[in-house]
Amino acid sequence: MSDAVEQPLYQARIPIYTRSVKGHFRNLKWGILGLAYSVYFLLPWLRWERNVGPDQAVLFDISARKFYLFGLVVHAQDLFWLAGLLMIAALLLFFVTGIAGRVFCGYFCFQTLWTDLYMLIERLVQGDRVARIRLDKAPRSVGKLLRKGTTHLLWLLAAFLTGLTFTLYWEDAPRLIVEWFTGKAPFAAYATVLFLTATTYVMAGLAREQVCTYMCPYARFQAVMFDADTRIVAYDAARGEGRSGRHRVARSFKTHEERQQQGIGDCIDCGYCVQVCPTGIDIRNGLQVQCISCALCIDACDTIMGSLGWGRGLVRYTSEKQAAGQPSRIWKPRTIGYGLVLLVAASALAWSVGNQAPLELSVVQLRQPLFVRLSDGRIQNSYELHMENKTDQPVDLVIMMRGLAGAQLDVGKLASLELPAQRSLRVLARVRWGSSQDLKGSRSFAFNIVPQRRTDLGMLSAPATFYLPGADY
Numbered sequence: 001m002s003d004a005v006e007q008p009l010y011q012a013r014i015p016i017y018t019r020s021v022k023g024h025f026r027n028l029k030w031g032i033l034g035l036a037y038s039v040y041f042l043l044p045w046l047r048w049e050r051n052v053g054p055d056q057a058v059l060f061d062i063s064a065r066k067f068y069l070f071g072l073v074v075h076a077q078d079l080f081w082l083a084g085l086l087m088i089a090a091l092l093l094f095f096v097t098g099i100a101g102r103v104f105c106g107y108f109c110f111q112t113l114w115t116d117l118y119m120l121i122e123r124l125v126q127g128d129r130v131a132r133i134r135l136d137k138a139p140r141s142v143g144k145l146l147r148k149g150t151t152h153l154l155w156l157l158a159a160f161l162t163g164l165t166f167t168l169y170w171e172d173a174p175r176l177i178v179e180w181f182t183g184k185a186p187f188a189a190y191a192t193v194l195f196l197t198a199t200t201y202v203m204a205g206l207a208r209e210q211v212c213t214y215m216c217p218y219a220r221f222q223a224v225m226f227d228a229d230t231r232i233v234a235y236d237a238a239r240g241e242g243r244s245g246r247h248r249v250a251r252s253f254k255t256h257e258e259r260q261q262q263g264i265g266d267c268i269d270c271g272y273c274v275q276v277c278p279t280g281i282d283i284r285n286g287l288q289v290q291c292i293s294c295a296l297c298i299d300a301c302d303t304i305m306g307s308l309g310w311g312r313g314l315v316r317y318t319s320e321k322q323a324a325g326q327p328s329r330i331w332k333p334r335t336i337g338y339g340l341v342l343l344v345a346a347s348a349l350a351w352s353v354g355n356q357a358p359l360e361l362s363v364v365q366l367r368q369p370l371f372v373r374l375s376d377g378r379i380q381n382s383y384e385l386h387m388e389n390k391t392d393q394p395v396d397l398v399i400m401m402r403g404l405a406g407a408q409l410d411v412g413k414l415a416s417l418e419l420p421a422q423r424s425l426r427v428l429a430r431v432r433w434g435s436s437q438d439l440k441g442s443r444s445f446a447f448n449i450v451p452q453r454r455t456d457l458g459m460l461s462a463p464a465t466f467y468l469p470g471a472d473y
């Protein structure tokens, strides 16, 4: 008979009843939360005067393929900036994680910010840890139903406002909000709000720390960015455990002196650091994958140590080397390397944004057919010119070509045109050249667009190729 015991593959979530805490890190987290929420919820309502375009400071206009960021207009072809921005964000993450561990998770991550808000709502409606445990254990009653129902309703309201605000970044906010509540908004707006309401409610209200522990890939690969100098939240085991381990405050282990004489450490095993932890772990067991470096256990332990009149810092930010009494340094070749690459990438992006070309010209050769022979013997090639005016004023342009002596450029009536502000235009250009049967191969030339009456805008040139018969293309 086999002794094997069947283990279920799924473990149900063990509820975490976090306790409130006061302290420097909690205050810092409230400050960051307040700032992040102010920016997220108020930004779509901020107006910004432009000569051309919407008056919303931040607007991602998908239909016009333009992103408005205050004074900057990002056009579809500038989206490589987004790639640059993502690269900078990744480098910043490597750089900060190498120095200070998972501070991004603990202070800035959306999951942390929204879970903090949801926990606050829960606490305001149902009370602190002990009251919530009691409420969960209590039999069904109207009071319990009311408290639970109010909590979930407020969570849903917070989730709905989060989803609704997100859609306001993609359309003119005052108009969209009216359309949304009068049933005239696009279907995508309703679908987005519904999706974000559901995901926010589930992630921040129900799943919480499980998102960090099981779903977030960052928790898994952070270990490769850590080293012995990285600042992490850690328990000072030597001080906390002493020679004879931790012990609650009891008659003969009351004062610091009594405890030290008997080799008892400073940890009074009160469990406060565990009770405040949003991921429900015990920092005294060492660094764990669930730890998001929020430092609330530092605040909790400092509160206890402060009330006893013992030195704070039993749980603190430290590095593995510091904890072992060895010298530890933040600025190592790897950190400096990340910092330098980050600086170069950020400077390159800033330069690229600051030197955005006011006018753009690109040429596409029409290849069906690549060339035609006209009745007068000349060869004709066709091109599509794409011009874009990124300034906030209309520009008069003249289209020209150079490099094919004697060639004729035909752009219909558009040889000179006015290109409105923030607009683009496609023009069909035909080039006719040569009458001799001997011309073969291809020739390079260039299209030019020359701004009129605008000395600040220089002439723009784009290379092109003229194809002749007699060669394999």
Ligand code: SF4
Pocket (backbone or CB within 6 Å): 233, 273, 276, 277, 278, 279, 280, 281, 282, 283, 290, 291, 292, 293, 294, 295, 296, 297, 298
């Ligand atoms: S162990 Fe401390 S720092 Fe880590 S998640 Fe828990 S409370 Fe935050």
Ligand code: SF4
Pocket (backbone or CB within 6 Å): 235, 240, 266, 267, 268, 269, 270, 271, 272, 273, 274, 284, 300, 301, 304, 314, 315
């Ligand atoms: S809060 Fe401090 S004293 Fe209390 S159990 Fe945690 S480490 Fe020990």
